[in-house]
Every structure is written in C-alpha cells, then in structure tokens.
Amino acid sequence: MNRCGNPHNKLKTIHIAGTNGKGSTAAILQSILRTAGLKVGLYTSPHLVNFNERIRVNGIPISDDFIIEFMKMLNDDIDEIKSTFFETTTVLALYNFFIEKVDVAIIEAGLGGRLDSTNILEPNLTIITSIDIDHQNILGETINEIAFEKAGIIKKDTPVITSNQPKEVLDVLIGRAKILNSKIEIVNNPDKIIVDRFFTNFVVENKEFSIPLLGEHQAYNASLAIRASSLFMDGLSYQTINDGLKNTIWPGRFQLLDKKLPIFYDVAHNSAGINTIRSTLKSLNAINYIGLIIIKKDKEVDLIANALNGLFDELIISTLPNSQLMDKTELFNSLKSNNIKCKVIYPIEKAFCYISDKAEKGGISIIFGSHYAAKSIYKFFEINFDNVSI
Incomplete structure (x- = not known):
C-alpha cells in the first residue's frame, strides 16, 4: 500500500x-x-x-x-x-x-x-x-x-x-x-x-x-x-x-436465466442463504419446485441439509470438474444420511436440461450453492456476461 x-x-x-x-x-x-x-x-x-x-x-x-x-x-x-x-x-x-x-x-x-x-x-x-x-x-x-x-x-x-x-x-x-x-x-x-x-x-x-x-x-x-x-x-x-x-443489477442473486421459463440462479451457499430461497419461492406460485445444488467442499452439509428439509419437490445434485467443488457422490451420501431425498444427474449440462424441462411443465427451478458454477450456467443459458456493467 x-x-x-x-x-x-x-x-x-x-x-x-x-x-x-x-x-x-x-x-x-x-x-x-x-x-x-x-x-x-x-x-x-x-x-x-x-x-x-x-x-x-x-x-x-x-x-x-x-x-x-x-x-x-x-x-x-x-x-x-x-x-x-x-x-x-x-x-x-x-x-x-x-x-x-x-x-x-x-x-x-x-x-x-x-x-x-x-x-x-x-x-x-x-x-x-x-x-x-x-x-x-x-x-x-x-x-x-x-x-x-x-x-x-x-x-x-x-x-x-x-x-x-x-x-x-x-x-x-x-x-x-x-x-x-x-x-x-x-x-x-x-x-x-x-x-x-x-x-x-x-x-x-x-x-x-x-x-x-x-x-x-x-x-x-x-x-x-x-x-x-x-x-x-x-x-x-x-x-x-x-x-x-x-437500476440495480446484481447477477447471481435469484437471477432469472430464461426470458420465458421460471429458471433462476442464486449463489446462496449456507443455511441462512437457503432460507432466503425458501421464503422467495413461497412468494412465487408454482406446481412444484425443483432445486439443483452445486456446492464447495468446505461447506457444512449438515446445516445445509437442515435448511433444505421440505424445500423442494425434487432436489438434483451435480458438479463440475473443479477442485473447489464437492464431489457429487459425497454430497449425495451426506444429504441422504440427513434424510434429504435427492438424485444425481451428471454431467451438469444434462442437469440443466432436466430442470429446464420441469420449468416448461409448470415448475419453478433454481440452481444454487456456488459462485463457481456461474460460468457454466451462463454459457448453457446463453447469457452474455462479458464486461457486464452493473
């Protein structure tokens, strides 16, 4: 300095x-x-x-x-x-x-x-x-x-x-x-x-x-x-x-990813953040709610599992080839041991397609858990993020 x-x-x-x-x-x-x-x-x-x-x-x-x-x-x-x-x-x-x-x-x-x-x-x-x-x-x-x-x-x-x-x-x-x-x-x-x-x-x-x-x-x-x-x-x-x-723009915070379908992205990665997802979803009427979770290795899964209890009709687990992110099988086993019903869909593009299909059928889908997934999310949903002004 x-x-x-x-x-x-x-x-x-x-x-x-x-x-x-x-x-x-x-x-x-x-x-x-x-x-x-x-x-x-x-x-x-x-x-x-x-x-x-x-x-x-x-x-x-x-x-x-x-x-x-x-x-x-x-x-x-x-x-x-x-x-x-x-x-x-x-x-x-x-x-x-x-x-x-x-x-x-x-x-x-x-x-x-x-x-x-x-x-x-x-x-x-x-x-x-x-x-x-x-x-x-x-x-x-x-x-x-x-x-x-x-x-x-x-x-x-x-x-x-x-x-x-x-x-x-x-x-x-x-x-x-x-x-x-x-x-x-x-x-x-x-x-x-x-x-x-x-x-x-x-x-x-x-x-x-x-x-x-x-x-x-x-x-x-x-x-x-x-x-x-x-x-x-x-x-x-x-x-x-x-x-x-x-005029506020702040990507990655319950961000709508598709102009026609209710598919959102939120970087919430702890129990308090997931509780904000819960309260926000409650205000949006839908037939069902689908979550896609991708989280870092260092997260307290037990606390996250407690926040996830009863939140989604379907919870999907996926990951990316990134050393910072938790392995999909490890996350699945941790959530399952906490009585959270979930399933693994991999690779992540297949998971994106799955939650998009659910949104087309009247559900609300949200991808959440990590900043590290943003690049793949924006690429799949064709959102140009280069030099975005906020």
Whole structure:
C-alpha cells in the first residue's frame, strides 16, 4: 500500500461486512449514489465469471491493461512481502479508485472483518449486514464469535448502521461501537413486502420502493442501502433513491436465466442463504419446485441439509470438474444420511436440461450453492456476461 502512495487514506469509503447480503447491499448502494451523480468505485468478491468484475467504477469492470501495469509496478514488492491474492487485489482496487478519482469507494470485506485486508480503511460509514453461521473454521463456531469478527470493522467515531439482528449479535455490535464512541443505528425493517417474478416491492417510512432483485431479504438489504445513501449524501430525493433501486443489477442473486421459463440462479451457499430461497419461492406460485445444488467442499452439509428439509419437490445434485467443488457422490451420501431425498444427474449440462424441462411443465427451478458454477450456467443459458456493467 505504501508503494502505491496509500490510496486508502485519500478516498472517501463505505465499508461493508456481514455473512449474507453484503454484496447485494453494496450493489444497491452504488446504484443509488450513481443515480445521484456520484462517481462510485465498487469492490466485491468473489467474482462470478471474470476477475475484473471485482473492481468496478460506475459499473464498468477494471481493464486488463490497468491490472497488467499494476502488476508490473508492484511485482517485486508482492514477492518480497509474500502478499496474498486477496491482499494484492485489495490494493489494486484502492489504487484503481484513487487513479480514477472516484467520489466514493464502496468496499466489501472479504471474510470476517477484523483481520480482513480491507480493514486497513478508516471509512466514512460502516455497514454490517445480517450475521449468521458460516466459515466456522476461520471465524469461530458460535454466532457470538462470528459477530465479534464482523464487528472488527467498526472504527472510532465512525457511524455504523446494521439491520435488526438477533439479540446476541446486536449485543456484540453495540458493545464494540460503544467502546469506540461510534454511533450505531439499527435500521427499521421494511414493510408490506411483495415479491413477484421480476420485482420486490416494499415500504420504508411510508414510502413505496421497488427493486429488480427478488426476495424479502433484498428488501432488507435495500433498506440498509437507502439509509446508508441518506447518511452519506444529504438531500437525496425519493425519486433519486427509487430510480437507483430500479437500476440495480446484481447477477447471481435469484437471477432469472430464461426470458420465458421460471429458471433462476442464486449463489446462496449456507443455511441462512437457503432460507432466503425458501421464503422467495413461497412468494412465487408454482406446481412444484425443483432445486439443483452445486456446492464447495468446505461447506457444512449438515446445516445445509437442515435448511433444505421440505424445500423442494425434487432436489438434483451435480458438479463440475473443479477442485473447489464437492464431489457429487459425497454430497449425495451426506444429504441422504440427513434424510434429504435427492438424485444425481451428471454431467451438469444434462442437469440443466432436466430442470429446464420441469420449468416448461409448470415448475419453478433454481440452481444454487456456488459462485463457481456461474460460468457454466451462463454459457448453457446463453447469457452474455462479458464486461457486464452493473
């Protein structure tokens, strides 16, 4: 960071951590602030298809040329200090935002918060989204331990907003904020949430809003983003905020894959994420519900199985030739031992055809469980993802 001139000290930043919803909240917030006329940097992870997606300015991914020049400039330094992939990527993002002269950079923490490389920031605003059990091998076994790690991004005299969390989580966050003399605000829950196949409609402070991200949880994420935008930028009009919401694009979050058929893709990969799939599916009337699950090796299958119980009329297991993904037979046996009825369809293209056929017959199909499946999904469903602007 020193070699780049410490760009993090020269930027206005908004730092976001949480178990679920931090990427969606970041994307919604950047859309609102862009609609308000700001030049916005957005740093998120992981990527779906291309590395460049992680770093965007006004929705446009960082160029290959910029990455190449950055690596030429810092290659010796990276080798000398043995900088990790994520540490290097974080420096790249902040340096890019400085060179691009953004008005604000929205930075999503990678894992946890307290020890995350993004925690070098002294942000203008801190956002903590919903906290749940995930990455126990790194963040701790209990929700209190995980909340402690997330609360690590709270900085002295810096405003913090969060959603209405379980008491044990709020106790940790409020306690940390009090120690650091940072005002913490618990954002009110949205009201009158209605989800259809294309939009989530909801009410905040007696005002109606609409967002093209599906699910009740997205109304909660949007409520955080709405409050954050108002805290960061005075005088935002209702029209600006609502237009920003309607302009939000965030692939891989209950994303409709087919213009004619109800086939969706969601990167949900833990029990809390799968529970959001459950609540969203309930709002979409169908003859039956078909799930296609593809997950990473490191996931807690017992917790996932508990969330899957009774969710689908049919659950399909598949995988890809990727060392990060769980073997299809291993996943099948693990789910079966948890009394989850499922079957394996492989290769994955055959599974895609199967769930498409079910959707044609009146069902709703959803592919879920991993970012790593995105490239194959978009290729099969002929979605052009190259240099997508969000």
